[in-house]
Amino acid sequence: MANTCIFCGTKLPRFGQEKLLCGNVFQSVCGQCRKALWDLSQEERGQRALDTGRAADPEQIEAFLRESREAAQREREAVLTDKVCLRCGKPMLRYGRKLIQLGSEGLFGPVTRDGIFSDWLEVDILRCEGCGKAEFFIPGPSEPPQPQKEEEQVTCPVCGARHSPLIGCPSCAVRLAQSGQRLRSSGEDTPQRETPRKPPWEK
Numbered sequence: 001m002a003n004t005c006i007f008c009g010t011k012l013p014r015f016g017q018e019k020l021l022c023g024n025v026f027q028s029v030c031g032q033c034r035k036a037l038w039d040l041s042q043e044e045r046g047q048r049a050l051d052t053g054r055a056a057d058p059e060q061i062e063a064f065l066r067e068s069r070e071a072a073q074r075e076r077e078a079v080l081t082d083k084v085c086l087r088c089g090k091p092m093l094r095y096g097r098k099l100i101q102l103g104s105e106g107l108f109g110p111v112t113r114d115g116i117f118s119d120w121l122e123v124d125i126l127r128c129e130g131c132g133k134a135e136f137f138i139p140g141p142s143e144p145p146q147p148q149k150e151e152e153q154v155t156c157p158v159c160g161a162r163h164s165p166l167i168g169c170p171s172c173a174v175r176l177a178q179s180g181q182r183l184r185s186s187g188e189d190t191p192q193r194e195t196p197r198k199p200p201w202e203k
Contacts, residue, residue, distance in 0.1 A: 005030040006054040007037070022049040023061035043068050081126060083137070090130030097124050097139070 003012050010030045012018075020029045020037060023046020029037070037045055046065055049055035079094040099120045123136040153162040156169035163169050 004028070004054070005033055006049055006052050006056070007033040009054075020045065022046045022055065024064040025049075025055070025057045025060050027056055083126060085128035085130060085133060086135075087133055088128065088130045090128050092126040092135070093129050095125040095127040095134060097122065099123075100136075 003014065003017075004010065005012060006027050007029060010032075012028060012030060018029050018031050018034045019026045020034050021027075021042065022037075023042060025046070027049055037048070040048075043065060046061045050058055050061055050065075055061060076093070081092050081094060083092040084090065085092055099122055101120055122139065124139050125134055126137055127134045152165070154165045155162050156172060159169065159171050159175070161169055161171040163171075
C-alpha cells in the first residue's frame with residue numbers, strides 16, 4: 001500500500017513520493033490527488049482516506065475524527081440559542097454583539113436629523129445554522145441586583161442593645177461620653193492648672 005496512492009490507486013515511485021496529512025496521519029498520494037485534496041480540511045481528507053479502505057493507521061484517523069466531532073459539538077452548544085429561523089426553522093446561533101449607530105455621521109461624530117448627537121443601540125447578531133441568514137435581536141434587560149443580606153448583629157452584654165460585630169456598642173459609647181462630659185462640667189477630677197511663675201527679673 002505504501003507504493004500506491006491511497007485515493008486513486010496509482011502506482012508511486014519508490015523514491016520521492018508525495019505525502020498528504022489526512023486526519024492527522026501522513027498518507028502516500030500521487031501529485032494529482034495531493035493537488036485536488038489540498039484545500040480540504042483535515043477532517044474531510046481523513047474521512048475520504050477511511051472511505052478508500054487503503055489508509056494507513058485507520059484507528060488513529062478515527063480517533064482524530066471522533067475528537068474533532070466532540071469539539072465541534074461543544075462549540076455548537078456554547079453558541080446555541082432557543083430561537084429558530086423564521087425561514088427554514090433551523091436553530092439560531094450567537095454570532096456576536098455589535099453597536100449600531102442611530103443617526104448619520106457628522107463632522108463631530110454621529111448626529112440625528114435635528115443636529116443632536118445620536119445614540120448607539122447594542123444588538124445581538126444571531127445566524128441561522130441552516131440557511132445562514134442573520135438577524136438582529138435587542139438583548140434583554142440585565143438581571144435585577146440581588147438585595148444585600150443584612151449583617152448579623154450582636155447583643156451588648158452591658159446595655160442589651162444590638163449593634164454590628166465590627167464596632168463597639170454605640171449606646172455604651174454615647175453614655176460614657178456623656179458621663180465624662182458631666183464630670184468635666186462639675187469640676188470633679190479636673191486637674192488644677194499651675195500658675196506660671198515669673199522670672200526673677202520681672203516683678
